[in-house]
């Protein structure tokens with residue numbers, strides 16, 4: 060098939076493609092199979108190169124929320140306030156933090172679907188290949204839930220009510236993702252192979268960070284589509300930090316690796332470091348008081 064022929068076929072099927080994109084938005088593209096992801100990734104790239112107008116239409120359809128999603132989420136907001144939820148949970152599990160409060164105040168709630176879910180094609184290891192990693196990850200999780208600390212206890216309580224699934228995807232990067240479906244009660248944590256290899260020193264903190272996302276997600280009404288990208292990451296780092304610190308996990312590798320990525324990753328690590336400085340000061344003060 061020539062490129063022109065391919066483009067003609069895409070144009071022909073375009074309404075069908077858009078209709079599919081629109082229907083899958085409702086579940087934040089979480090039910091797209093890996094095969095379909097390949098299809099969408101190919102269409103995405105091809106149209107981007109060959110027809111700018113069509114691409115704009117495609118990208119708009121992929122990234123814009125439907126009126127229906129916004130309407131449903133706004134209705135939920137009569138009894139649920141995302142900003143309030145993040146703030147009160149942070150206050151209870153981490154403590155008072157005016158930088159976090161200001162960040163929440165400055166950030167708008169977005170209702171856009173997670174576009175990456177539509178075409179990002181993680182190569183998941185088979186359950187046999189992932190078995191060893193899964194044992195390691197579950198040991199880390201056991202450590203987190205049995206360590207002292209308010210966030211650790213909160214996590215333990217919340218995990219008792221869900222089905223926990225663990226997946227490993229190919230890749231050397233330090234990377235993970237947390238998917239929680241409030242309707243089915245299934246929590247899926249996916250970690251890159253790199254988290255068990257090159258970045259094994261960060262595994263405790265990566266797992267804690269993903270569990271921070273779960274604590275946030277499980278406190279939201281099922282089907283709510285509001286997102287606060289920046290604040291959610293800072294929240295997961297802070298709550299994750301508290302849990303990881305309580306276990307004595309290494310934080311330096313996680314911080315160094317994120318700093319290397321720069322930009323917002325680096326900014327996030329400054330926020331973690333501020334928490335560390337405060338905790339260290341408190342610890343020193345307590346030690347001095349004991350000595351007196």
Ligand SMILES: [Zn+2]
Nearest residue numbers: 268272292295
């Ligand atoms: Zn995250």
